[in-house]
Amino acid sequence: MLSRTADNLFWLSRYVERAENMARLMEMGYRMALMPAVGDGNRSEWESVLSASGCMAGYDPDAPLRQEEVANYLIFNRDNPSSIINCFEYARANARAMRTAITAEMWEALNNALMELRRPSMHNLAKNELPEFIDWVKKQGALFRGATDSTILRNDGYDFIRLGTFIERADNTARLLDVKYYVLLPETSMVGDGVDNYQWTTVLRAASSLRAFHWVYRDDYSPHRIAHFLILNPFSPRSLAHCAEQITQHLERLARHYGQRHPVHGQAVEMYSLLTQSEMDEIFSTGLHEFLNDFQARNGALSNAIADAYYFGGQ
Amino acid sequence: MFNEMTMDDQVREPYRALVDWMEANGPEVLEQKRLEAETLFRKIGITFAVYGEGGDPERLIPFDLIPRIFTSSEWRKLDRGVKQRARALNTFLYDVYHNAEIIKAGIIPADLVFKNDAFEPAVIGIDPPRKVYSHIVGVDIVRTGPEDFYVLEDNCRTPSGVSYMLENREIMMRMFPELFKNLRIEPVESYPDMLLKTLKSIAPPKCDRDPNIVVLTPGAMNSAYYEHSFLADQMGVELVEGQDLFVSEDRVYMRTTRGPARVDVIYRRIDDAYIDPLCFRPDSVLGVPGLMNVYRSGGVAICSAPGAGVADDKAVYTYVPDMIRFYLGQEPILNNVPTWKCGKSDDLKYVLEHLGELVVKEVHGSGGYGMLVGPASTKAEQAAYAERIKADPGDFIAQPTLALSACPTFVESGIAPRHVDFRPFCLVGDDIRLTPGGLTRVALREGSLVVNSSQGGGVKDTWIMSD
Numbered sequence: 001m002l003s004r005t006a007d008n009l010f011w012l013s014r015y016v017e018r019a020e021n022m023a024r025l026m027e028m029g030y031r032m033a034l035m036p037a038v039g040d041g042n043r044s045e046w047e048s049v050l051s052a053s054g055c056m057a058g059y060d061p062d063a064p065l066r067q068e069e070v071a072n073y074l075i076f077n078r079d080n081p082s083s084i085i086n087c088f089e090y091a092r093a094n095a096r097a098m099r100t101a102i103t104a105e106m107w108e109a110l111n112n113a114l115m116e117l118r119r120p121s122m123h124n125l126a127k128n129e130l131p132e133f134i135d136w137v138k139k140q141g142a143l144f145r146g147a148t149d150s151t152i153l154r155n156d157g158y159d160f161i162r163l164g165t166f167i168e169r170a171d172n173t174a175r176l177l178d179v180k181y182y183v184l185l186p187e188t189s190m191v192g193d194g195v196d197n198y199q200w201t202t203v204l205r206a207a208s209s210l211r212a213f214h215w216v217y218r219d220d221y222s223p224h225r226i227a228h229f230l231i232l233n234p235f236s237p238r239s240l241a242h243c244a245e246q247i248t249q250h251l252e253r254l255a256r257h258y259g260q261r262h263p264v265h266g267q268a269v270e271m272y273s274l275l276t277q278s279e280m281d282e283i284f285s286t287g288l289h290e291f292l293n294d295f296q297a298r299n300g301a302l303s304n305a306i307a308d309a310y311y312f313g314g315q
Numbered sequence: 316m317f318n319e320m321t322m323d324d325q326v327r328e329p330y331r332a333l334v335d336w337m338e339a340n341g342p343e344v345l346e347q348k349r350l351e352a353e354t355l356f357r358k359i360g361i362t363f364a365v366y367g368e369g370g371d372p373e374r375l376i377p378f379d380l381i382p383r384i385f386t387s388s389e390w391r392k393l394d395r396g397v398k399q400r401a402r403a404l405n406t407f408l409y410d411v412y413h414n415a416e417i418i419k420a421g422i423i424p425a426d427l428v429f430k431n432d433a434f435e436p437a438v439i440g441i442d443p444p445r446k447v448y449s450h451i452v453g454v455d456i457v458r459t460g461p462e463d464f465y466v467l468e469d470n471c472r473t474p475s476g477v478s479y480m481l482e483n484r485e486i487m488m489r490m491f492p493e494l495f496k497n498l499r500i501e502p503v504e505s506y507p508d509m510l511l512k513t514l515k516s517i518a519p520p521k522c523d524r525d526p527n528i529v530v531l532t533p534g535a536m537n538s539a540y541y542e543h544s545f546l547a548d549q550m551g552v553e554l555v556e557g558q559d560l561f562v563s564e565d566r567v568y569m570r571t572t573r574g575p576a577r578v579d580v581i582y583r584r585i586d587d588a589y590i591d592p593l594c595f596r597p598d599s600v601l602g603v604p605g606l607m608n609v610y611r612s613g614g615v616a617i618c619s620a621p622g623a624g625v626a627d628d629k630a631v632y633t634y635v636p637d638m639i640r641f642y643l644g645q646e647p648i649l650n651n652v653p654t655w656k657c658g659k660s661d662d663l664k665y666v667l668e669h670l671g672e673l674v675v676k677e678v679h680g681s682g683g684y685g686m687l688v689g690p691a692s693t694k695a696e697q698a699a700y701a702e703r704i705k706a707d708p709g710d711f712i713a714q715p716t717l718a719l720s721a722c723p724t725f726v727e728s729g730i731a732p733r734h735v736d737f738r739p740f741c742l743v744g745d746d747i748r749l750t751p752g753g754l755t756r757v758a759l760r761e762g763s764l765v766v767n768s769s770q771g772g773g774v775k776d777t778w779i780m781s782d
Contacts, residue, residue, distance in 0.1 A: 003570040004559050097535045100548040156572060258573050310572040 003311040005098045006160045010306070012094040012102075013148075013164035016110070019087035020141035021172035022074055023134045025049050028179055028206035030130055033067065035198055046070040052179040055082055068127060075126050075133070084137060088114045101157055105147035113140040138208075156257055159250040160310075166250075167303050170243035173230055174292045174299070176203055200226045207238045227288065228280045240295060244272040247302065254310070262309035264302065271298050317460050317720040318732055319383060329384040329780050332498050336491070342729075348490045349380050349725060355486055377773035378483060379724045380490065383735055383755040384778045390501075393456065393464065393739065394749055396649030399639060401452040401741040404471055404626045406642040408448035412439050412622060422641055423634045428625060432679060435587060435622030437594055441611055444517040445744060448620040449627075451477075451510070452741040456649065458720040465652045465717065467736065469635065471627040472619050473584050476754040476774075477740045478542035481506060481549075483776040484752070501751035501779040506740070507549035513744035514550075514580050520613035521566075526579035528552045529569060531560070533585045533601045543584050557585075562605030567615045580616045581606075587621050629678040629712050630656060652717060658709035666713040667704065670697045673713040674764070675704065688764060690716055719764055722775065724757055734758045736766050737777065751779040 029049035047065045050056045055073070058080055063069050075084045092110045095102055116122065126133040145165070152158055180203050200223050204210050207230060216235065217225050234241045248268045255261045274295075283291045320330045337345060356378055385393070410417055411428050412435075418425045428434055453474025455467040484503050488495050511528070518526035532543035534556050547554035559569050560578065568575035583590060589599040594607040609615045625631060633654045636647040655662035655673070666673060675687040687700045704711045721732035739753035755775040756766035766772040 001572050002553055002555060002559050003572055004556065006572045093535070096540075098554075099544045100554060160572075254572075260573070311570075 001101075001156050005101045005157070007307070007311045008094040008098045009101060009157050009160040010164040012091050012110075013161045014168040015087040015091035015094070016141055016144050017165050017168035017172070018082060019084045019091070020138055021169070021175070022053060022082065022084050022087070023137035024172070024206045024208075025053050025176060025179065026071055026074060026130065027134045028176065028202050029070070030067065030134075031202045031205065032199055048179045049074075052175045053082065054175070055080055067130065071126060071130060076123065085114075085117055088117055088140075103147065103151040105151045106144065109140070109144040109147045113144070156254060159254050159257075162250045163247060163306060166243040166246040167299060167306075169238060170240050170247070170299050171296060173207065173238050173240055173243070174296050176206055177227065177230060178289065178292050179203070196223070197221055203230070207236075209236060209238065212236065224280055224284070227283070231283070231291075232275060232278060232280065234276075241272075241275040244268070244275050248272045251306075262305070264305035264309045267298075267302050267305050271295075271302060274298075316718045316732075317458060317463075319458075319720050319722040319735065322461070329386045329778075332494065333382065333384065336494055345380065345725075352378060352380055352486050352490055355489070356482075376479065377759060378479075378486070379757055379759075379773050379775045380487075381723050381725065381730070382487065382776040382778045383722045383737070384780065387780055387782045390751060390779045392648065393737075394751070396464070396466075396647070397452075397454050397456075397739050397741050397749055398747045399643065399645065399648050400454055400466065400469065400635060401449070401743050401747055403635065403639045403642050404452060404469060405447055405449055405743055407638045408471075408620075408623055408626050409446045410642070411625065412441065412448075417638065417641055420641065422637050423631070427630055427634075431625050431628055431631070433587075433622075433624035433628050435625070437607060438620065438622040443620040444519055444616050447517060447743050448623040450513055450517065450618045450620075450743050452743065453477075453738050454649075454741065456737045456739070457652075457717060458737070459718050460720075464649055466635070466649050467652060468629065468632055469627045470738075471623045472586070474738065474740065475539040475542055475584075476738055476756075477506060478545040479774045480740070480750075480752055480754045480777070482545075483754075483774060487776045498778075499781040501781050503750050503752035506750045507546065509742055509748045509750065510546065510582075511550045511552075513742040513746075513748065514582055514618060516745035517616045517618060518579050519610075519616040522579040522616075524579075526616075527577060528580040528582065529555045529560075529578050531555055531557070531581050531583040531585060531590075533557075533589070537584075539584065546582075557589075557599075557601045557603050560603040560606075562603060562609055565609055565612055565614050567603065567606060567609050578615065580618065582618045587624060590617070590621065629676055630658070630709075633712070652714045655713040657704055657711040657713065662713075663704070663708050666711075667701055669713075670701060672716060674716055675700060675711055675713045678710050678712060684770075686765075688716070691762070691764075716764070722755070722757065724759070724773075724775070726759065726761070731761070733761070734764050734766065735775065751781075752777050 029045045032045040077083045092114045095110050201221050204213055204226055213229055229236050231240050233239050251265050251268050326334045417423050449471035453470035456464055457467050458464050514528050530543055530547040544554050567578045569578050585601050588596045590602040591606040592599045592602055593604045610617055636651055639647045655666050657663045657666055671689045673689045677685045719734040722735045723730050724733040735755050735757045737753055737755050742748040755777045757773045757775055758766045759773050
């Protein structure tokens with residue numbers, strides 16, 4: 001396969017996943033904002049959504065940090081490289097640059113999503129019915145993955161698509177958890193009270209994991225368990241551990257298929273081991289934020305190592 | 316004006332079954348089919364960008380449902396005429412880059428060839444595989460009467476439109492299965508196989524295996540990008556951009572996820588000027604540095620060969636009938652349109668005096684840009700154009716405004732005749748192959764003679780009836 005095609009496939013699925021995760025971040029901000037204000041910390045939900053999305057630097061410092069402005073920036077702003085509309089634009093441009101490497105069903109899923117998103121009526125929906133708009137975005141991601149899953153050949157192209165999905169998802173789950181860090185009250189007395197627990201369940205909800213959580217733990221929400229579910233639990237589809245497992249598996253498939261191993265294979269195993277061998281207590285005692293930061297750095301380095309291994313043909 | 320469908324109030328024989336079908340089903344069914352066809356095209360995403368208009372770079376090219384039909388005897392003449400031309404043009408190309416016999420014989424002026432922008436000194440003396448330069452020759456043909464066909468121009472570099480020929484047929488077969496069942500219409504679907512066979516047959520001397528073939532595109536922003544990806548897909552070969560290729564030790568490689576993979580034949584859809592920044596335009600980012608060195612040493616074949624453009628220059632065009640006589644010792648089967656060369660003072664005088672009747676074109680132009688259609692122009696436009704001609708007469712040729720044949724076409728007011736032309740695609744490699752069919756282009760504006768899709772033209776399926 002052409003290196004450029006592999007690169008396109010990888011980024012195509014990253015952009016689709018990113019669009020969906022932008023929507024999930026907003027869902028979390030939206031729900032947290034519905035809670036009554038307790039102290040100053042709680043009033044910065046939208047600011048924390050911006051921070052966690054990595055889009056703070058480009059946001060107009062004079063613009064209010066309210067739902068309408070922040071959501072508009074994260075959804076429709078053309079200057080924001082991670083805005084949902086840009087994610088779909090880039091994804092479709094990548095797809096168009098290698099139409100022969102994806103199936104007609106995948107193309108249609110992407111093309112239809114972008115065509116709908118470009119309609120003016122979507123602006124109104126996002127403004128007036130943010131939860132509905134968020135559902136729409138999540139549905140587009142599901143349609144694309146469904147089309148991919150049921151139509152594409154299980155060859156190396158499939159591996160690059162899945163690598164993109166899980167690298168991006170791992171990054172985004174780490175960001176979701178980090179919103180909680182930003183919102184979390186400075187006073188430790190608040191930790192563990194009703195507001196705190198509500199916020200933690202919001203993280204779960206944004207990860208579409210509320211019911212799954214009950215099936216797995218059959219117990220109360222506690223920050224400890226919720227963080228465990230999204231970080232270390234290998235059965236949770238958005239957990240860091242599951243993403244790392246998938247990344248490792250797809251890299252192994254490529255190594256078998258090509259009969260070649262690269263430094264990236266060792267890095268992936270190392271990241272996966274970190275997650276299988278850690279305990280939640282340790283993570284909380286060294287600091288959740290620090291742990292997540294470290295993970296995001298490793299995940300980013302892994303993405304670069306994939307490029308080194310495959311996009312330049314090993315040269 | 317010759318109407319392709321009717322003559323002396325009678326339906327012409329090749330159209331009879333179609334007309335019967337249309338009468339039996341009525342306009343509502345036809346309108347329904349038209350909407351279905353448009354939906355299909357949108358779904359497939361066949362698009363054509365128009366340069367310089369801005370707007371949607373993925374505009375649909377209008378497709379007209381009513382086919383243009385040739386009898387088998389009409390086709391036999393076109394087939395022989397097109398192949399004859401393709402052979403003569405390739406012989407001419409080999410000649411001008413080697414001994415230039417045709418110039419020594421005084422048949423074509425030396426300046427016209429050697430001072431031509433499309434003449435490529437970098438390939439003088441190089442022998443391309445099988446001595447072929449133009450592997451895909453698109454010959455634009457118009458008709459003015461039952462037996463009167465004229466060649467409007469030759470396209471020896473990278474003629475586009477063949478994907479429409481194939482997709483139009485796919486759509487028509489879905490729309491009118493009963494017509495295809497009952498009529499004997501020559502199939503066109505073997506074109507990609509024939510193209511692949513042609514490309515394999517021109518493997519370079521150093522290639523010692525089943526050649527690895529790629530299609531080289533400038534990228535997704537190019538107006539014909541859809542066609543590039545379509546052809547690569549149909550042939551089952553990689554669609555590459557310049558950045559995917561590199562030169563190492565006298566061979567060309569593409570970057571793959573397994574490491575470098577050698578490339579033997581490049582079907583390029585980018586112009587000569589851009590294929591190698593070390594040899595041609597240094598600012599080109601579309602090409603492959605060092606490609607021409609590999610080509611010279613027989614490490615890679617390039618289709619069409621660099622330098623092929625000198626054969627389809629509009630000034631050289633006027634000498635094609637002479638080429639056929641000189642190289643093949645035959646009389647041309649297809650005529651040229653009579654042409655005035657503004658570089659000649661007598662011709663220039665005539666052209667300037669008759670601008671209102673003539674079609675004037677830039678010698679190096681293409682795509683219907685920068686031409687003057689006399690009868691459709693204003694006095695002011697003619698005056699402005701006259702100044703351009705006087706500034707550089709050698710850059711212009713003029714032809715009579717031909718009464719192009721018209722074919723019934725869907726327009727807003729119903730079905731009405733619109734002018735058409737025809738471009739068959741001739742393949743030249745180990746053999747000369749011609750798919751029975753081609754691209755019929757139609758000028759959708761009433762009275763318009765400009766069929767280019769960049770100028771509001773549409774396309775039709777072309778049926779060749781078999782015996």
